[in-house]
Amino acid sequence: MLVLVAPGQGAQSPGFLTPWLDLPGAADRLGAWSDAIGLDLAHYGTRGDADEIRDTAVAQPLLVAAGLLSAAALGDIAPGAVAGHSVGEITAAAYAGVLTDDDALRLVRKRGLAMAEAAAVTETGMAALLGGDPEVTVPHLEKLGLTPANVNGAGQIVAAGTKDQLAALEADKPEGVRKVVTLKVAGAFHTHHMAPAVAQLEEAAGGLALSDPGFTYVSNRDGKAVATGAEVIERLVGQVANPVRWDLCMETFREMGVTALIEVCPGGTLTGLAKRALKGVQTLAVKTPDDLDAARALVAEHS
Numbered sequence: 001m002l003v004l005v006a007p008g009q010g011a012q013s014p015g016f017l018t019p020w021l022d023l024p025g026a027a028d029r030l031g032a033w034s035d036a037i038g039l040d041l042a043h044y045g046t047r048g049d050a051d052e053i054r055d056t057a058v059a060q061p062l063l064v065a066a067g068l069l070s071a072a073a074l075g076d077i078a079p080g081a082v083a084g085h086s087v088g089e090i091t092a093a094a095y096a097g098v099l100t101d102d103d104a105l106r107l108v109r110k111r112g113l114a115m116a117e118a119a120a121v122t123e124t125g126m127a128a129l130l131g132g133d134p135e136v137t138v139p140h141l142e143k144l145g146l147t148p149a150n151v152n153g154a155g156q157i158v159a160a161g162t163k164d165q166l167a168a169l170e171a172d173k174p175e176g177v178r179k180v181v182t183l184k185v186a187g188a189f190h191t192h193h194m195a196p197a198v199a200q201l202e203e204a205a206g207g208l209a210l211s212d213p214g215f216t217y218v219s220n221r222d223g224k225a226v227a228t229g230a231e232v233i234e235r236l237v238g239q240v241a242n243p244v245r246w247d248l249c250m251e252t253f254r255e256m257g258v259t260a261l262i263e264v265c266p267g268g269t270l271t272g273l274a275k276r277a278l279k280g281v282q283t284l285a286v287k288t289p290d291d292l293d294a295a296r297a298l299v300a301e302h303s
Helices: 018-022 026-037 040-045 050-054 056-073 086-096 102-119 136-145 163-171 192-205 227-239 246-256 270-277 289-300
Strands: 002-006 083-084 124-131 147-153 157-161 177-183 217-218 260-262 284-286
Touching: 002 056, 002 086, 002 289, 018 026, 018 056, 018 289, 026 056, 026 177, 040 050, 040 056, 050 056, 050 086, 056 086, 056 102, 056 289, 083 086, 083 246, 086 102, 086 227, 102 192, 124 147, 124 163, 136 147, 136 157, 147 246, 147 270, 157 163, 163 177, 163 227, 177 227, 217 227, 246 270, 260 270, 260 289, 270 284, 270 289
Parallel strands: 002 083, 002 260, 083 217, 260 284
Antiparallel strands: 124 157, 124 177, 147 157
């Protein structure tokens, strides 16, 4: 059984879209999406520097566009399940047929703008904690006023809060945490700091034409499979101000009997977690078109 997953913000890097634009039709699709949302995706994905593509309003549409281009390049496949981490849930929703690709890009553009606006109110950020026991780490974060915004499994929790709170974490790591790594994001996502974005996203989602998922859609709110398009969107809207429970998604994959996991472009983060938490499951990160043949072979073997 195969699961197709899409990464979240922070997975982007300068120039990561460049090789994908050589695929037939990819540049035209990207150009049409750029016109629809008023953002030059080709420029940012090929020539944007690290600071430019760190901007929430830019990074989120870039990630969804990259995920959809790379998923389409895999061909007509039928995964046993789809899921996404944070903004990757919009990629997964489009792949599952809940949203059209165009609507997914319009929605993520509004999401990115709303979250960037919310992030500008207070100087905030996120940091990954490597190692440690969640039962020790979570209370320690809460003591410092931080939120465990991403509980990723495989010994990784991402803390979010103000810059001062994150500085306090650097000086006072929870017992067992080996390292605190600052993430390439521009705000404390999936916390109360993003509450102002929820109403804007709810309004943006109100007029969308929705379909029920064509594949099993696993939500990172709680790792549950969601059967209707309406519930998928309701969860996507609330998700911006609530923690991501990727650990529970991986537990669901295990219970479903998943044997292979493919992460669409820019892959790497979620396959790394799966290698540590889903022993025996074959994984593949699609980073460039050079990875497509291996991905298709994995699809043929496991779907």
